[in-house]
Amino acid sequence: MKVVFVGPTLPNAVDLVPTNVEVRGPAKHRDILAAVGEGAAVIGLIDGNFEDVAPIWHKEILFALSQGVRVYGSSSMGALRAAECAAFGMIGIGNIYNRYASGELFDDSDVAHVHGPKEMNYVSLSEPLVNVLATLDELLMRHELDHAEFASLRTSAELIFFKERTYRAIVAKANLPDHSSRESLQVLLRTNAINQKRRDALELLNAIATADERRQKAPTDWTFAETEQWRKILYRGRL
CATH class of the missing domain: 3.40.50 (Rossmann fold)
Structure with a gap:
């Protein structure tokens, strides 16, 4: 069995x-x-x-x-x-x-996230930190994030309570370099998100x-x- x-x-x-x-x-x-x-x-x-x-x-x-x-x-x-x-x-x-x-x-909270019930196919309402880290690592490796953006986004993600951690919140709360576009970064993270x-x-x-x-x-x-x-x-x- x-x-x-x-x-x-x-x-x-x-x-x-x-x-x-x-x-x-x-x-x-x-x-x-x-x-x-x-x-x-x-x-x-x-x-x-x-x-x-x-x-x-x-x-x-x-x-x-x-x-x-x-x-x-x-x-x-x-x-x-x-x-x-x-x-x-x-x-x-x-x-x-x-x-x-x-x-x-x-x-323990690095793997936690908020989701809907089984009847709603466990729809995800927040992002677990482990998925965010995998996404940021991949984008840094592909040179789609520079080191300053990577560091600021990672710090932001780590500081947000797991129930409130979304890519929108991560970008909004990040202390980004002046050359970075928050709107472009949010799209980049969402479209390249790794589960x-x-x-x-x-x-x-x-x-x-x-x-x-x-x-x-x-x-x-x-x-x-x-x-x-x-x-x-x-x-x-x-x-």
Whole structure:
């Protein structure tokens, strides 16, 4: 059994995976634990809920790994958890994961953005910083931004609260050089926007599709600690 938790990062994920991969919505607390109890051998974590519900607990991921489940993470909550749990065997995938794992990124809100509900295909209402950074890096490499514009736009993007971060706001609040046209820069950013979260999510789907559908041997270099708090969560209701 293979399961992937995904939502706004890849709204059409169900059309992109083979029939043996079950697509579930963004993960929340106990969802990975439940998937393990249902027999999952491979779990992919892309999107996760946070503000209004308890997020995926690291302990759930460690439990899954201790049971020989392959757990992959990318793009959003998955990239965060993969960077945090890599030492225990969680597999991180993609550019965003690499940036967190290297310490270049460290703030959870760098992958966060505001979006509509599933019924509206998770329409995006703000820009996650990781996508903005990928866009700025690409435009600098192509010499469509000079270094002064790049630096001012990046600083502006980093300072804006994630719920308010749009390309319009980034350009409006940037301390740009005198030679720069705000209107032209806004068009440039919008028309060349890179969705790095989606790119990384597609990499994860490919990894899951080719992964062995059987659980692997339990790790031998660390032992899962079943604390009293964990037992309360594990046995609260049936999986």
